[in-house]
Amino acid sequence: xxxxxxxxxxxxxxxxxxxxxxxxxxxxxxxxxxxxxxxxxxxxxxxxxxxxxxxxxxxxxxxxxxxxxxxxxxxxxxxxxxxxxxxx
Numbered sequence: 001x002x003x004x005x006x007x008x009x010x011x012x013x014x015x016x017x018x019x020x021x022x023x024x025x026x027x028x029x030x031x032x033x034x035x036x037x038x039x040x041x042x043x044x045x046x047x048x049x050x051x052x053x054x055x056x057x058x059x060x061x062x063x064x065x066x067x068x069x070x071x072x073x074x075x076x077x078x079x080x081x082x083x084x085x086x087x088x
Contacts, residue, residue: 004019005019005020005021005084006019006021006041006042006084007019007020007021007022007023007026007039007040007041007049007069007084008020008039008040008041008042008043009026009029009030009033009037009038009039009040010037010038010039010040011033011036011037012033012034012035012036012037012038012052016043017029017033017037020039021084022066022084023039023065023066023069023070023084024062024063024065024066025062026039026050026065026069027039027050027058027062027064027065027066027069028058028062030050030052030058030065031052031057031058031059031062033052034052034053035052035053036051036052036053037051037052038050038051038052039065039069041072041073049068049069049072049073050065050068050069050072055068056068
């Protein structure tokens with residue numbers, strides 16, 4: 001069985017929306033929920049790697065969101081590292 005995607009998207013109110021394997025996909029999703037929505041490394045509140053409106057506007061560049069998340073996680077962003085893989 002495959003592991004759950006690592007990145008979790010939440011609304012500003014803390015409602016869990018879904019999981020994404022790719023940081024750019026998480027950026028697209030968080031942009032739909034607007035200011036205060038977050039992307040987390042797993043479900044933990046202390047593991048926020050992007051906050052919409054604070055870290056930027058994800059809708060401006062999903063690649064910039066992915067770069068930011070990869071830096072926050074200490075993962076080099078290469079073609080093979082696009083997929084952040086399993087759960088946290």
